[in-house]
Amino acid sequence: MTKTNYDGVYYVVGADGRKNFKVRFWVDGKEYKRTIGKEPKWSARSAWFERERLIEEAATGETVRIGRLDDMFAEYLEERAPKMSKHWKKNNYYTYRKHVSPNIGKMKADAIKRHQIQGVIDSMLNAGYKPKTAKDVKDMLSAFFRYYDLPNPAAKVELPKFDNAVRFELSLEECRNVYHAIVNDDNIKMRCFFLFLLHGRRRGEVLSLKIENIDFDAKTYTVEFGANKRRKTVAHPLTPILEEAVLEMVRSEKILSGFLFRSKRIDGPISYNVVDRHWGKLRKKAGVPSMRLHDLRHMIGSLGVNMGASLEQIGKVLDHTNIATTKRYSNVRIKQAGELLDELLSSLK
Numbered sequence: 001m002t003k004t005n006y007d008g009v010y011y012v013v014g015a016d017g018r019k020n021f022k023v024r025f026w027v028d029g030k031e032y033k034r035t036i037g038k039e040p041k042w043s044a045r046s047a048w049f050e051r052e053r054l055i056e057e058a059a060t061g062e063t064v065r066i067g068r069l070d071d072m073f074a075e076y077l078e079e080r081a082p083k084m085s086k087h088w089k090k091n092n093y094y095t096y097r098k099h100v101s102p103n104i105g106k107m108k109a110d111a112i113k114r115h116q117i118q119g120v121i122d123s124m125l126n127a128g129y130k131p132k133t134a135k136d137v138k139d140m141l142s143a144f145f146r147y148y149d150l151p152n153p154a155a156k157v158e159l160p161k162f163d164n165a166v167r168f169e170l171s172l173e174e175c176r177n178v179y180h181a182i183v184n185d186d187n188i189k190m191r192c193f194f195l196f197l198l199h200g201r202r203r204g205e206v207l208s209l210k211i212e213n214i215d216f217d218a219k220t221y222t223v224e225f226g227a228n229k230r231r232k233t234v235a236h237p238l239t240p241i242l243e244e245a246v247l248e249m250v251r252s253e254k255i256l257s258g259f260l261f262r263s264k265r266i267d268g269p270i271s272y273n274v275v276d277r278h279w280g281k282l283r284k285k286a287g288v289p290s291m292r293l294h295d296l297r298h299m300i301g302s303l304g305v306n307m308g309a310s311l312e313q314i315g316k317v318l319d320h321t322n323i324a325t326t327k328r329y330s331n332v333r334i335k336q337a338g339e340l341l342d343e344l345l346s347s348l349k
Helices: 042-060 069-083 088-104 114-126 131-147 174-185 189-196 203-208 241-252 272-286 295-306 313-319 322-332 337-346
Strands: 009-013 018-027 028-038 220-223 234-237
Touching: 009 042, 009 069, 018 042, 028 220, 042 088, 069 088, 069 131, 088 114, 088 131, 088 234, 114 131, 174 189, 174 272, 174 295, 189 203, 189 241, 189 272, 189 295, 203 272
Parallel strands: none
Antiparallel strands: 009 018, 018 028, 220 234
């Protein structure tokens, strides 16, 4: 949010280019955050007068006006988006529109009760959605209520217990085939892209990389805060095999600045569809047609656990923000994983 010259009055610029005014104030040690409205109906000055009225309401115990959940959630997405990852707003928007809005979107945000959110969750489970997806909806709504300092009815919503452990089923030979399909790919751009994935990066993180993020002298590369789940810029090692591929791609593509994996059609990186199409070719070549793209991260985590690496080491490679996430790999067993790892390490020399 951008501060105005009026005490406690801020604004964010929406997609339509207009300022959306917000106010903050404290009464009896409790912080309040309220959205006032957009230009031209509201100005910083009129928002300040509304703030004074809201302070009086809060001080006298009168109810502060709260809007419909649909309206407040839209404002919530606009306000938080600049501080979150690139796809956070889009993912939350579609999840909310699909599961929440049709059921409770027209209700006032402070009138929603636990049983109503429980109904949303139960409907999802009855429709065949996984408990993990239902948990994502619960967590999304909890974050919304906490943000506006409202009673949080989502906090007490019950979910069925579910096993979040990662079970990686590929054999050692299949893992080898995946590895060799990637390192022997004739397409240098896609070979380089999938080598980053083999180093534990997520697809969105790799697509965000620019030549300016590569430090060849320090042998590191950085993923900017807006592209990863950690919400801060993180440095990762540039291994010899990765450095060789990046240098070859930079020379081949004549990259002087900007995105490493740039699109030939638009001013930006290649699309998810391009990645998915090429991943389909690699899966076919490796003989693993059912392997998902994200399973490349599971492969690294599983091999690490089976070779005896610590959870902290594996968490660092995969850039997990919580060690509990890494513990999901603790039940995974792949025979002779050490043999494959020795082969991978030898190829890095």
